[in-house]
Amino acid sequence: MFRTALRNVLAHKARLLMTVLAVMLGVAFVSGTLVFADTLSNAFRKQSAKSYDNVAVAVTSHANPDDPEEEPGLSRKTLDKISAVDGVAGVDGRVEGFAGVAGPDGKLIGVGWSNKGSNFAPGKDGKDRAYTFTDGSGPVKDDQIALDKESATKGEYKVGDRVRVATNGPVKEYTLSGVFTTEDGAVNAGGSLVLFDTAVAQKQYLKPGYFESVTVTAAAGASDAKILDAVKPLLPDTAVAQTGQALADEQAKNIEQGLDSLKQILLGFAGIALFVGIFLISNTFTMLVAQRTKEIALMRAVGASRKQITRSVLAEAAVVGLVASVIGFVLGIGLAVGLRSGMAAFEMKVPDGPLILSATPVLAAIGVGVLITMFAAWLPGRRAAKIPPVAAMSSVHAVATTKSLVVRNSIGTAITGLGAAGIVLGASAGGGDGRTYIGAGAFFALVGVIILIPLLSRPVIALVRPLLVGPFGVSGKLAGQNAVRNPRRTGATASALAIGLTLVTGLSVIGITVGTAIDKMTTDNIKADYMVSMANGGDLDQSALTALEKAKGVSAVSPQQDAYIDVDDDFVAASAVTPGDIEQVLDVDVVAGNVDSLAKGQVAVAEKTAKSKGWKPGDSISVTFADEKKATLTVGAVYKDSEFLSPVLIDTKIANQHEVKPYILQIFVKVDGGQTSANEKVLIDALGDNPAMQIMDKQDIRNEFGGAINTMLNVMYGLLAMALIIAVLGVVNTLAMSVFERQQEIGMLRAIGLDRRRVKRMVRLEAVVISVFGAVIGIGLGSFLGWAIGETIESSIPGYALVLPWDRIGIFLVLAGLVGVLAALWPARNAAKLNMLNAIKTE
DSSP states (O other), X not given: OXXXXXXXXXXXXXXXXXXXXXXXXXHHHHHHHHHHHHXXXXXXXXXXXXXXXXXXXXXXXXXXXXXXXXXXXXXXXXXXXXXXXXXXXXXXXXOEEEOEEBOTTSSBSSOGGGEEEEEEOOOTTSOOTTOEEEEEOOOOSTTXXXXXXXXXXXXXXXXXXXXXXXXSSOOEEEEEEEEEEOOOHHHHTTOEEEEEEHHHHHHHHSOTTEESEEEEEEOTTOOHHHHHHHHGGGSOXXXXXXXXXXXXXXXXXXXXXXXXXXXXXXXXXXXXXXXXXXXXXXXXXXXXXXXXXXHHHHHHHTTOOHHHHHHHHHHHHHXXXXXXXXXXHHHHXXXXXXXXXXXXXXXXXXXXXXXXXXXXXXXXXXXXXXXXXXXXXXXHHHHHHTOOTTGGGTOXXXXXXXXXXXXXXXXXXXXXXXXXXXXXHHHHHOHHHHHHHHHHXXXXXXHXXXXXXXXXXXXXXXXXXXXXXXXXXXXXXXXXXXXXXXXXXXXHHHHHHHHXXXXXXXXXHHXXXXXXXXXXXXXXXXXXXXXXXXXXXXOBOXXXXXXXXXXXXXXXXXXXEEEEEEETTEEEEEEEEOTTTHHHHBOOOEEEEOGGGGGGTOEEEEHHHHHHHTOOTTOEEEEEETTSOEEEEEEXXXXXXXXXXXXXXXXXXXXXXXXXXXXXXXEEEEETTOSOHXXXXXXXXXXXXXXXXXXXXXXXXXXXXXXXXXHHHHHHHHHHHHHHHHHHHHHHHHHHHHHHHTHHHHHHHHHTTOOHHHHHHHHHHHHHHHHHHHHHHHHHHHXXXXXXXXXXXXXXXXXXXXXXXXXXXXXXXXXXXXXXXXXXXXXXXXXHHOOHHHHHHOO
16 A cells, blocks of 8 residues: 555656645745754854853842942942952953944944943953954043944944944044954844943943943852852842853843744744645645545455555655655755845844754654645545445546535534634733634634635635626636536635735734824824934933024924822823923823913823823822922823823923933924925034934834834735745646646537637636635635734724725735736646647546
8 A cells, every 4th residue: 555655646746746845835934943043042152152251250230320329330449359359360340331333424333222332441461351352452542442343344444543423412533443353242233332441431321430240250270159159248239240151041041032932933934834735735635536536446446445545645645745844844944044144134143153953853844744744635535535436437526415515514604603703702802811812713713714615615706707707708607617616625725825815914904003093193193393312212311402402493392301200109100391392392182271381380191190190280299209309289281191292291490300310212303494304404413413313204203103013014924925825836736636637628628619728718717716715715804803903902002993904905806816827827728738639538
C-alpha cells in the first residue's frame, strides 16, 4: 500500500504542486519566524553580555531629583567610598538624558526616542572603558563632545567640526573631539549617542556632583559577589546594586520576553496561513480520490481493507507534507535572513551574529508541515475508504447523500448560531471580557460559515447567474452551472478566500472607524495652526514657550503643561494653560460659567469631573500643590470633556509658583495668516532651528494621532498576504483539477461548436464567481466582527461611530474578481488547448 501511495504521488506531481506550495509557504512562515527570533535573541543576548564583560557591580539610583529631602543621585563622595573597597579596580559614574544631533540637512539624526546623551568618564589612563575611540579623544572641555561612529558618518562630521546639539532647551554648538564605537542599545536601535564632559552632563541632566548610575570594575582575581556585599552598605536607600552578570542575565531575559511577543504575533499569522492551506490540501485530496474511484474500488475488490485505503491516502499526504516541509524550511531560512536585513528599513540596527539554526525550527517545520497535510487529507481518506467495490462501475464521482447534507447543514447552523450569539454577547458586554467573548464567537462563527458555505453557494451564485448569461451568453451560463455543480468543492475553495477577507475586512472596519474618530476629534478640537513638541516625546524647556510668545505674527500661544493638584487626598490631572489664548488654540466647549475666569486665578473643570465631585461654577475647592502648599481655588467654568484638555485647567502663572520646573508636553500656536511656509520658517527660527523640536501643522497633527493606525493596518495586510496567496493557489488548483475531470465534457462542448475563446471565458468566469462568492462571505463576516469589536472600545474613543469603508470593500471585491481571472489563466489555457477527439475518448 505504501508503494501504491508513492506511485500515486509520482503520478500526480502536477496536481499536487499547489498543495506543496501551500504547505511550503506556511512552513516557511513558521520556520522563518523561529529562526529569526532565535537569531535576534542570540545576537542581542551576546551584545548585552559583551556590554557587561568588565562590569563587576552595577549601581542604579532611583532618587527623585526634585525631592529636596533626598540626594538626587549618587554623589562623588559615594563613588570615592566605593573606590576604596578591596578588589575594586575602577569606578565610573554616569548620567544620561536626551540629546539630538543635527544632520547635513538640519534635521535630527536617528529616531527621537533613542537619541541619547551621556558623559565621558575617563580613568587614570584617560580612557573610558565603555567606548573605543576610532578618531580623536573624549571631551574634556565644556564646549567639546564626542559622537558615535554611525551618527558621525550620517552627519558627515569629522574631528574638529562644529556640531549642533539639541536637548530640551536651546540648541548649542560644540566642537567634535572624537568619534567612538559602542554597544549602547540606543545606537543599535538606530539612535545616536553624544558624550559630554562629566560636569556639563551633570548640570544638564541631573545636578552638579551627582550621578544616576555607577559601574564598578574588579581587579584581577577579585570576587564580584564580595565586592557587591561591600558596596551595598555604602549606598543610599534610593540606590540598587547587582553584579554585572546578574544585570546581563536580567537584560537577556527581558530581550527574550520582548522577542517572544513578536514571535507569537508572527506565529499567529503563520497559523492563519496554514489554516487556509488546510482547505486547499483537503480539496486537492478530495478531487484526487474522486478521480481514482475506480482504482480504489478495484483495490477494495482484491482485498484492501478500509483502514489500508485510509492509510494509503495518509501516506500520500505524509510524502507530500515531508517534501513541502523540507523546501519550506529552506525558504524559511531565507525569510529569516530577509527579516533581519529588513529591520534596517525601520532604522533598527541588529547586532552582528551568526544565523541560529536550532533543532526547534527544524522539528517544528517538519512536524507542522507533515501533520497539517495529513490532517487535511484525513477526511478525504476516510471517504475513500467508504467507497464500496461496485461504486465506481457507473460513475466517476461519489455523490453526497441527502442524510449527510442534512447533518452537515444542521451542525453548521448550530455552530454559526453559537458563534453569532457569542459575538453579540461580547459587543454588549464591552471591554476586555467582551473581546474575549467576541474572539471565541468569531472562531465558532467562522467554522460554522465554512461548514455552511456549500449550502450558501447555490442561492448566492443563483443571484449572479443572470449577470453572467446576459453579457457572456453560453460561456456565462456554463460557468454558473459549473460553479454549483459540486457545492462542497466550491465551498472549500471559497472558504480559503473567505477566511483571509474576514480578517482583512474586520481590521479595515476597526482601523478606518477608529482613524476617522481620531481624525474628527483632532479636527474638531484643535484650532491652532501648529503644535510644537519634542521628537523624543519628552518635555519642552520653558525657553521654547518664551521664544514662541515673542515670535513675529504669533497671535495666540498656550502650553499643554502638566500640573499637580491634590483635592481631599485625591490626585486630579490638571493642565496649566495661558488664559485668553487657550480658547483660541483649542476648542473649549463651555457648558457653564466663563473660561475667561482663568485669568482671575480660577479653574475650569471638565464636565465628568465636575459631576463626580459635585462641583459647579462659584464653588470653592481646597487644593494641595506639588510643593505641598495649600490654596483655595474657585471653579469659574465647566466644559465638555476633550482628549486634548485635562480634567482641570489652571493658569500657568499659578502652577509655576509651585513647580520646580514646568513640564510642558506640547505648545499650541496660532499665527496670523494661518499655515504658510513663511510662518513655519518664523517658528523654526524662533526656536533656534532646533532639530529635536517638531513643528507640526494640522495635517501633521492628524497624522501624529492617526498615522499609527494606518501603519498597523499596512503591517497586518502584509502579514495576511501569505494567507491570501495560499487562497489564490487554492482557486488555481481547484480549476486545474476541475478541468482535468471535465475533459470529456469540454471535448464534447468543443465538438458541438464552443470555440477556444469561449472555453477560456467559461473557466475564467467560473473562477471569478467562486472568488467573488468567497469575498462576499468574508466581507460580510468581517464587517460584523469589526462592528462587534468596535462596540467594546467605543467608550474609550470620543466621537466613535461605525464607518464601513465602502471604497476598500469595493476594492476587495474587484481584487477578488481579478484573483479569479489571474487564477484561471493556466487552467483556462489548458482547457482551450484540449484536443476534442482525445478528450471525448478520455476514460
